[in-house]
Amino acid sequence: MSTVIHWFRHDLRLADNPALTRAVRAAQAHGHTLLPVYIWDPAQAQPTRWVPRRMGPHRMAVLADTLTALDSALQQRGSRLLVLHGAAVSLLPRLVRAVQAVQVSAEAIAAPEEQDEADALARTARLEGWRWTPVWQSSLLDPPDLPFAVERTPDVFTAFRQQVERADVQPRAPLPAAARLPALPPHDALWEPMAAAQGHAARLTQDGAHGPPLLCHTPLKRPVPPVLMPEARSAFPYHLPACAPGEAGAQDHLAQYMSRKLPHSYKHTRNGLIGVDYSSKLSPWLASGALSAPQIMAALRAFEAEHGANDGSYWLWFELLWRDHFRLMHLKHGRALYRARGLTQLSPPPHDPQAFQRWCEARTGQPLVDAGMRELAASGFLSNRMRQVVASHLVHDLRCDWRAGAAWFESQLVDHDVYSNQGNWLYVAGRGTDPRGGRRFNLDKQAQDHDPQGHYRRLWGTA
Numbered sequence: 001m002s003t004v005i006h007w008f009r010h011d012l013r014l015a016d017n018p019a020l021t022r023a024v025r026a027a028q029a030h031g032h033t034l035l036p037v038y039i040w041d042p043a044q045a046q047p048t049r050w051v052p053r054r055m056g057p058h059r060m061a062v063l064a065d066t067l068t069a070l071d072s073a074l075q076q077r078g079s080r081l082l083v084l085h086g087a088a089v090s091l092l093p094r095l096v097r098a099v100q101a102v103q104v105s106a107e108a109i110a111a112p113e114e115q116d117e118a119d120a121l122a123r124t125a126r127l128e129g130w131r132w133t134p135v136w137q138s139s140l141l142d143p144p145d146l147p148f149a150v151e152r153t154p155d156v157f158t159a160f161r162q163q164v165e166r167a168d169v170q171p172r173a174p175l176p177a178a179a180r181l182p183a184l185p186p187h188d189a190l191w192e193p194m195a196a197a198q199g200h201a202a203r204l205t206q207d208g209a210h211g212p213p214l215l216c217h218t219p220l221k222r223p224v225p226p227v228l229m230p231e232a233r234s235a236f237p238y239h240l241p242a243c244a245p246g247e248a249g250a251q252d253h254l255a256q257y258m259s260r261k262l263p264h265s266y267k268h269t270r271n272g273l274i275g276v277d278y279s280s281k282l283s284p285w286l287a288s289g290a291l292s293a294p295q296i297m298a299a300l301r302a303f304e305a306e307h308g309a310n311d312g313s314y315w316l317w318f319e320l321l322w323r324d325h326f327r328l329m330h331l332k333h334g335r336a337l338y339r340a341r342g343l344t345q346l347s348p349p350p351h352d353p354q355a356f357q358r359w360c361e362a363r364t365g366q367p368l369v370d371a372g373m374r375e376l377a378a379s380g381f382l383s384n385r386m387r388q389v390v391a392s393h394l395v396h397d398l399r400c401d402w403r404a405g406a407a408w409f410e411s412q413l414v415d416h417d418v419y420s421n422q423g424n425w426l427y428v429a430g431r432g433t434d435p436r437g438g439r440r441f442n443l444d445k446q447a448q449d450h451d452p453q454g455h456y457r458r459l460w461g462t463a
């Protein structure tokens with residue numbers, strides 16, 4: 001008997017997961033076992049050129065909880081999640097050999113590091129004779145359905161949106177989760193070779209609760225207080241059941257957002273700064289992949305059919321198109337988006353390490369900016385408006401490298417998404433595709449427009 005492996009990346013869900021569905025069908029068609037795997041790369045906990053730790057404590061906590069939720073969902077369908085620690089490019093081929101896998105499926109990710117991993121795995125697969133099947137699945141719209149080839153995607157968002165809307169492109173219908181998953185490979189086939197190969201025997205523990213063979217993992221440990229005191233002021237309190245990470249939490253949140261008819265007021269509240277309801281707060285689940293964009297649109301269309309469409313419900317679609325546009329820009333421009341100059345011919349950005357440090361530590365002396373940076377550090381979340389304000393201040397007022405800001409957001413944001421983060425930073429810095437060439441926000445005007453009574457600054461103790 002052979003095995004099909006599904007490598008979970010940023011697609012930590014069972015429903016509407018085309019790559020997983022493909023793996024399940026392949027296993028079922030040939031009577032193979034199915035091994036669901038997540039690989040935690042310890043490099044995520046290491047310093048980079050810009051930040052002391054690539055994945056900060058809030059992201060770690062949400063990831064750990066999401067993996068635990070995924071494992072529970074797999075158990076309900078007769079499977080488990082194997083969590084391994086190491087580099088995917090070396091671990092996956094070892095795993096393939098250990099369980100004699102014939103195929104590895106995974107989500108395709110069009111960012112340089114993830115693409116490098118995929119390319120290395122594709123080469124190994126060719127050499128060793130197994131199938132590597134990446135599937136593009138993180139966008140709302142499927143690229144083949146667009147009225148242009150991906151490499152001809154309009155660089156300007158408005159042109160992109162207009163062409164999509166003129167052609168009436170709609171998302172595919174979400175796929176259901178399989179009721180039952182193929183069995184895991186025999187325990188013996190996996191246990192000994194992996195423990196030996198990885199040198200992490202202690203991390204693979206047997207759990208007999210649901211009958212053998214069961215495999216699991218030490219899921220990532222949540223960082224402990226005092227780093228992570230629950231933050232009551234948070235606009236995304238992921239420590240509360242209402243914002244529980246994982247697929248079930250995502251569905252609950254989406255259902256309550258629709259049943260409270262919040263899409264109708266979205267356009268008027270989306271620039272708010274305080275509270276859970278000013279915007280949809282769907283991004284953390286989208287980022288982990290606990291929720292897919294087609295699932296959101298299916299819920300939104302059902303909502304509109306029942307309660308009527310208005311400019312608020314339209315605007316949610318509009319924002320999800322922004323998310324798609326940044327994905328398509330990655331498919332079109334690739335690594336050029338990661339150059340210091342981005343897509344422009346501008347000279348490299350200036351950088352002031354001390355100013356960057358003060359910005360990270362909420363010590364710029366600007367009450368609005370410092371309030372935002374405190375919120376980010378305390379909660380791992382920040383409204384879109386405040387992201388724009390603090391990003392503009394870093395790049396245009398403090399004259400720091402936009403890549404440093406993007407790296408800080410990457411380490412902090414519980415909804416970090418490589419495409420949206422990179423795309424928005426390039427946009428603010430004027431090094432992407434924005435025809436206006438950069439967005440500089442006037443802090444006094446922003447405070448007047450969005451925090452006229454100073455509630456937000458007082459909430460975070462800077463006024």
Ligand SMILES: Cc1cc2nc3c(=O)[nH]c(=O)nc-3n(C[C@H](O)[C@H](O)[C@H](O)COP(=O)(O)OP(=O)(O)OC[C@H]3O[C@@H](n4cnc5c(N)ncnc54)[C@H](O)[C@@H]3O)c2cc1C
Nearest residue numbers: 279280281282283319320323384387415416417420421424
């Ligand atoms: C400098 C900067 C960095 C950012 N980094 C990220 C990031 O790492 N991950 C991330 O998901 N978003 C990022 N954004 C975009 C945006 O701020 C968040 O998507 C939004 O605040 C998430 O909250 P929400 O789900 O309540 O959004 P809502 O306002 O309810 O919007 C609904 C959904 O539309 C999408 N969306 C909304 N605005 C944008 C946008 N400007 N760009 C792309 N997609 C958008 C998101 O998927 C969001 O969940 C960034 C914005 C800026 C200015």
